[in-house]
Amino acid sequence: MNIKDKYISDKCNEIDSLLKQAKIWAEGDPKLKRKQKSDFKLGAHLATYANVIMLGMLEDCIEYMVTERARKSGDPEIVNYVSNHISQSFRNPNYSKICEVLGQFSAKYKSEFQDRIKHDSSAVEALNSIIKNKTNSAHLGLSNLNLSIDDANGYFLRVIPILEVLEDLLIINP
Secondary structure, three states: OOOOOHHHHHHHHHHHHHHHHHHHHHHOOOOOOOOOOOOHHHHHHHHHHHHHHHHHHHHHHHHHHHHHHHHOOOOHHHHHHHHHHHHHHOOOOOHHHHHHHHHHHOHHHHHHHHHHOOOOOHHHHHHHHHHHHHHHHHHHOHHHOOOOHHHHHHHHHHHHHHHHHHHHHHHHOO
């Protein structure tokens, strides 16, 4: 992970820690001599929980970066407007919503993001999976739990490039 901003880095580290702890709870601590029987049902519940938390973290970090970019204007009223607007309208941040928000700032931001994160990339597939799994758990209930902690961890690792590119565009090199 190559995130420079402390707020975003801390949020990502929280998710990483959550996923590692969930794996230990569901599969046992590999440091212990006695083996614990893996609990796949517990693992699925923990992975579903982690998936929802991950999506919230992505929403939060993207909202944070957009607000930080607005803060560079030096106008507190613009910052307030952008912050309120994004917090009310930006949910389930799929690729097209991210591109739309970037395009509202600048066609250059949108274009550069699309050049660096392709719509059919592994990062976007992972983002879509996180959104789909959250939606399925919310609307289909717990009877359809099939997400593993390893799946959730893989999605998390694969969406990091989206945060890295957004951080570069909005915070580091606006």
